Amino acid sequence: MTAASELQTTLGAMWGSRDPQPDLLDLVRRTPSGSPLLLVDGKRREARSGARFENVDPTTERVMGTTADAGPDDVEEAIAAARRAFDETSWSTDHAFRRRCLEQLHAGLARAADELRATAVWEVGAALRTTFAFHSDFALDLLPWFAELAETYAYDTVLPDQPWAAGTRRMLAREPVGVVAAITPWNFPLYTAMTKIAPALAAGNTAILKPAPQTPWHATLLARVVAEETDIPAGVLNIVPTSDNQVAELLTTDPRVDLVHFTGSTAVGRRIIANSAERIGRVALELGGKSANILLDDAPIADLVPVAAGMVCWSAGQGCVLPTRLLVPESRYDEAVELATAAYHAIPYGDPREPAVVQGPQISAAQRERVLSFIAKGREEGATLLAGGGVPADQQTGFFVEPTLFGDVARDATIAQQEIFGPVLCLMSYRDEDDAVALANNTAYGLAGSVFSGNPDRALSVARRVRSGMMSVNGGFFYARDLPVGGYKQSGLGHECGVLGFEEFLETKAIAIGS
Structure with a gap:
């Protein structure tokens, strides 16, 4: 065995990579088509302006295709739809329905697993043999776990009596935050989307996903599966790729957004924190590292x-x-x-x-x-x-x-x-x-x-x-999926995955009931 092949084998064992099968090899070598449309209020559509932006293959430097380029009107409509779906539907209270919808999403994405792997090669430049981990299997594995938690989590906790509170029943109620803006990076676009979308929806929130402009097709493929293969109601999940950072920033300043959940650079994280001060809104940040x-x-x-x-x-x-x-x-x-x-x-x-x-x-x-x-x-x-x-x-x-x-x-x-x-x-x-x-x-x-x-x-x-x-x-x-991910110092605020990651998407309400 050569030094290169020995190292390849060892790295593969550590990071979940493996030899691709012929069908996947054939797929990844075809000309990609992508899924170019937004998902807003239950409809897959073009941007209101008709604008599109290019998706470039980092391996060949060629333009593979284009994606609908969300503008301010599209983001406004997505926020309004998410707000309405949270405030006016039973999504936040129907735990069993949420579980079923997330299980449908998992099944649909599992059927598209090879397409997801090929998309990672095309738009991320990920080595094909490494796409079986965070670009597909690890990401999809989050959905059934959070789907089960949607129904089995103890949302209400009864507290013991205290002498000075005789005759009063006391409890803690955990309730969904509301509207979540999920902003994801380009390096592991599917995984980072799932660390936000899976627990956010499982906990009863509605969401707007804004993917990185370098890797929009992971998100628009997700939009296709949501629209065609699940019963997720209109407005519960909206997906708005945009090439304009100022348009994306609207998600961090709008008072109708209750939580901004971001993965990316520490510099952008600082800006999101600054924006949250104006609206007094919650943020969760997974930022940089120098491990x-x-x-x-x-x-x-x-x-x-x-x-x-x-x-x-x-x-x-x-x-x-x-x-x-x-x-x-x-x-x-x-x-x-x-x-x-x-x-x-x-x-x-x-x-x-x-x-x-x-x-x-x-x-x-x-x-x-x-x-x-x-x-x-x-x-x-x-x-x-x-x-x-x-x-x-x-x-x-x-x-x-x-x-x-x-x-x-x-x-x-x-x-x-x-x-x-x-x-x-x-x-x-x-x-x-x-x-x-x-x-x-x-x-x-x-x-x-x-x-x-x-x-x-x-x-x-x-x-x-x-x-x-x-x-x-x-x-x-x-x-x-059951271990929380989070950083100290300038590496972030809050957690992803595990029960702690689920609870990032919940508020806590103290209730005292008199006799």
Whole structure:
């Protein structure tokens, strides 16, 4: 087995990828058609203005098709429809009906699973073999779990009597927030949509989904399934792709929206918080990260470094939880450099339609330039470029960046502090365990992290000291429908998934009933 194929196999096992079957290979190599229409008040339609925007394949740089471009009138109609559906229908109170509708949605999307995977390759540039996880199966798996919770969750809790409240019955009632604006990014568009839409609808809310303009077809495919294969009432879920950020921002300022649930950059998250101050509205934010992967001195470094390095190239590095800082003991640093450099030269990258490829292109020309500017900054600030660092010589078409590895990275260097969102790894050394924890915590972010040790108890002890909302110990996988996802510090507010994620979409009402 070659180094490339061995690394590919190991990464595949960790991230849920697998060899695509012939039918999927055939599908992904056809000319895509997409689903171009909005979903507003139960109807799939064009934008009121008739405007459309282009959907560009990041692998070929060709325009694949166009999508209806929602304007202010469309967003206004979507908000009004969601408000009316919440205020005037039984959606918020009919738990069994919500469960049935979400189970219908799951069945419809499951039938379209290969189309969803192909769409991820076309518009995200995701490597085909990696589309079985967050681009399809993991995302769809959220729906039946939240569907069941819609009916089984204990919405009312009776509190025990207190001496000073004799003769008064007391209870807590959990009720849906109301209208939810769900704003999603382009890197994992289906999964991030499901982390919002599934619990929001299950909890009895109505919603407006605004997908990223780079990846509209995931959302419009969802719109097609909702309209054609479910009994979800008109106005309960509205889907409004738009290429205009000012139009999208209307969702964050309208007082009829009760909760803005956003996944994306910390900079945009700050703006959403500022907008919420005007309307005194709730927000939930899943933002950026600069995760550290700590290999303790008793960890099997020879086995772990190649995989730890390769993980950063999964999804072309475009993932907020990816461990973009690899921390190794000073005594093993030279060994880690050799191992990581060899791994980076072995990572299979290129056309994501090819079954062997692990890393595809960046999402856009702008994102490629952003990544390249960080690489230039790393070199300028004195880090040692060990592998990659530019546009592949054999990939002049498409938004590709070579798998890139830096060593000798200063702790406060730009590339060690800021989220690059590309296939760039900072290899850094630490003196002892306390120094490793301090280094891991030395950023404004606190989203995720990893710790490896030959002693599981030691690894867990270190994990508890890292200021991050999610930690992997010895390879444990922290994404699951029943585990809450959330960050510390500038990585976000609130949670997704799990019961905590469900409760983000509920209000709490205290009720006292006199005798």
